Amino acid sequence: MRILIASGVRHARDYVPLLRSLPGMEVIGCADTADSPFAEDSAALARTTGIPLLDLDQGLASCDIALVCSEPTRHVELALRALEADRHVIVDKPAATDTCGAQRLWDAADRSRGLLTAVHRLYSPQLVRARRIVDSGAIGLPLAVDAEWLAAGGLDGTTVERPELVCDPALSGGGELMNFGWYPALAVRHLTGLDVDEVVAFSSAAPHAPLFDGPHGAHGVEDAAVLSLRLRNGVVATATVARTPAGIGPAPVSSTLRVLGSHGHVLADEDAPSVSVRGADGAGVSRQVGGPAGVTALRRLFTEFRDDIRHGRTPLVTAADIHAAVAVVEAALSSARRNGAPVAPAVRTVGTTTGA
């Protein structure tokens, strides 16, 4: 399966070596639009990974899958180009920064012969297990879900290429709610199968100050947010997202989920299970069983999507899921701006966009 990196900005530096380690995957190159503000990033990715730097149309013509890794605000335009070329598309997270963009993606996916999905963590082992437990009926009917997504540390080059890719709305679409809210929104939907009817959010964004003195304040975006969701059938959920000076577990991202059901509950911690190793010098490390959850989730996402294409299967995260998750984040941002006023997430309107 030939994969093109469509703009080598966010996360591409991690995705390329992982893709190359997977059987049946070939990274054919990196391409970007002629007017890309991050053309140099794509060139640098090509140089450092030894993949060709291609013209975008040339790259799309030669690939099976386009992996869109631009700054978030350009995800939709690049994905549309690929879908219109009838390529299969994986969009980095968040797949879109507003529901208008998500709807355009959905419409384009409906027209395209290519499959569309997006980067998510639903294949993280503990989330897979939580879903299996829910599906087994062991906890009865899911009644409440609680999700927590915390990024550890700041925004230095080891975690994020440049702070503005998370903090500058012109590039990121928002702050940590936009950056991380995508994950719990997808997870809650995945575990319950329910749409969200109402979102209430408090955030640290202006006029409030960032909680942890990061660069978010300079851009007027949040470094933390707390959400309350009302889902169909009276089910409820909370989500806590933030970038804190220290996380909980050893990974850069700590996430936990709790699902309360009518006949039991399930707790899922992405950092678990793990093995603690302590050296004679007293230093300790934690080794997650099976490797880091984030890497496992990505590896499986790529291989499952490959099989989706081969076998004509629907991806785990579809255009509808993308729209729903983006709508929750968008509603949360709107609610937070209005100091917690309840907001109904947008729903798809049919036939309002074109392929332009």
Added chain:
Amino acid sequence: MRSVPVPGEAAVPGEPEEPEEPGQKESEDPGQRPRDHRVAVLGAGAIARDHVAALAGVPGMRLAHVVDRHPERAVALAALAEGATWSTDPASAWSDGIDVTAVCTSPESHAEFSVAALQAGRAVLLEKPAALKVADVDRVLAAAEAAGRPLLVAQTARFQPVHLEIARAVADGAIGTPRLAHLTWYTGHVWPGGWRGWQLNPARSGGHVAHNGVHALDLLTWLMDDEPVRVFARPCRTWAPGMPTPDSFQILVRFAGGALATVELCYALAARGTFVRRLVLSGTAGTLHHSSEDEPRAHSAPPVAPASIDGAMTEQTRHLRDVLDGVAAPLTAPHQVRAALAAALAAQLSADEGRPVDVKEVC
């Protein structure tokens, strides 16, 4: 480093040893046993029974008297302590011979009884919620100040071992200034004996969000050393969909300094007597995390409470004794009592009306 007081520890260095509100310090003559603090328990329900059991385990504290409008209940509870008397007259709970009045009645009567006891010169241990209106808790706090008598509000969550340890860590500066909290309290299921009387009547209990939510809000007010200013609460009916009050709920909180919190209180665990207690507290210099899932757990009935939360009532009673002995000030500072109650009442209003509420709306 913050100076969050933690019970059982010496006074903060540099501050006077003398407490703000001296209790009844006894003679320190060697060989002379100090007189027990005589406690009258007003109300003989489930929580009163817990207090009586705790009193029995703390030297220097003695149940002296029980008051309940139902004689048989007063008799039964008084019978648990040697020499304890009983009455149906509330005024006997603050009469001569009583040092402390433990107000364990339903919440709508808390303010009236507490003010009367304080005005009679008794120390007061007041069950939560302190009152059902902010104006009423203001009356109680004013009465305590005027009387110069100790007032301790029974926020037992503060005395759970895990929260004492967390308070010490915060006071030591382990995470800098707390800015984001995520509190998860799941219980299986419902609260024992709690679905048959005044608890279901919001006019008497304040509603479940206020009644039990005040524990979480008080805990966060204490640990974050900040006051909630805006809340949103969403109720959830799990085990009791037909009941007039939700058994579970979630609360979003914004504090005066901008800090945020998510609170979940849920009575949806399937097995009665089981607990999930989790707290994440992120500060400007680090993150603190506790989960009761890390503890050994029984897989047979009946389960025991996790070690991290067990024994809070006894610890609280020991603290009460220290307050009465004049070696500690009440852990529940008046401004925190008021802030926690106001936040809980605001959360209840939010749950009732489905909108975020500024805490000042209920003040």
